[in-house]
Amino acid sequence: MKLCRYDADRLGVVQGDQVIDVSDLRDEIAAAPWTGPGDVVIARLPQLLARIKSEVPNRRDVALSGVKLLSPVKSPSKLPAAPTNYRAHIAEMQKVSANSPVKRSQDIGTSGMFLKATSSMVGPSEGIQLRFLDRRNDHEVELAIIIGRTCNAVAQADALDYVAGYCIGLDITLRGPEDRSFRKSIDSYSVLGPWMVTADEIPDPDSLQLKIAVNGEIKQNANTRDMVYSVRRLIEFSSAFYTLHPGDVIFTGTPEGVSPIRPGDLLSAEVERIGAMDVRVR
Ligand code: MN
DSSP: OEEEEETTTEEEEEETTEEEEOHHHHHHHHOSOOOOSSOHHHHTHHHHHHHHHHHGGGOOEEEGGGSOEEOSOSOOSOEEEOSSOBHHHHHHHHHHTTTOSOOOOOOHHHHOOEEEOGGGEEOGGGOBOOOOTTSOEEOOEEEEEEEOSOBSSOOGGGGGGGEEEEEEEEEOEEOSSSOHHHHTOSTTOEEEEEEEEEGGGOSOGGGOEEEEEETTEEEEEEEGGGBSSOHHHHHHHHHTTSOBOTTOEEEOOOOSOOOBOOTTOEEEEEETTTEEEEEEBO
16 A cells, blocks of 8 residues: 655545545544654554555545645654665765765675654655755665564564565765764755555565656666665664664665756656655755
């Protein structure tokens, strides 16, 4: 099932080019007291999906093209992210940093993961508001994992049991000497969308084609099978350090082909089995 957040925080089921409003079911499910941490809707997703399956056939829909798409998750407790998780991208970044005094570890196992601020999160319709236009800002298209249940010290073999679903993530990045978490946490630099696809529709997240075009020109086009750390390994690795909560979104890293973006650009991102989204840069 594809679930989108849209307009003024409505929840919808995406079917083809239509959206079926299920906000009232979401509100019902979320009404019972919630102490968190994490996102109450994602935490109660199994009950919500059961309600939706019985109700949706009797509901009216609206055109998907007419709604404003928000991040599919409203309240993640954190946005963990993998640096340099595709070999060809590592080589590419070595070239970029060859003339830079900033030296970074190239190995995710050594450097670990980083966190993007939840305040940087937006949906595709909100667009990206660039800052520091005198410096290089890059697009990074990534598969994003939405955690469904609280978990800690998860073994790889069990990792997918804790996944609620997937969406597309754009890890927009200001290049420069500051810490990654600072440069990648600028407001609107974490785009999630266009909707969440529940995990049952993606049995193998480690074989998904992903790509992004800037103004119609393909810049990144790769497959998640080329990730250094797989989806399962990233859940094991991150949860070895901190508890993951429902609604936490893991950015899995970007393949080769990152390039600068500027105000006025149109980013078109697509991940197999999830869908496609257009995001405007301002
Ligand atoms: Mn990234």
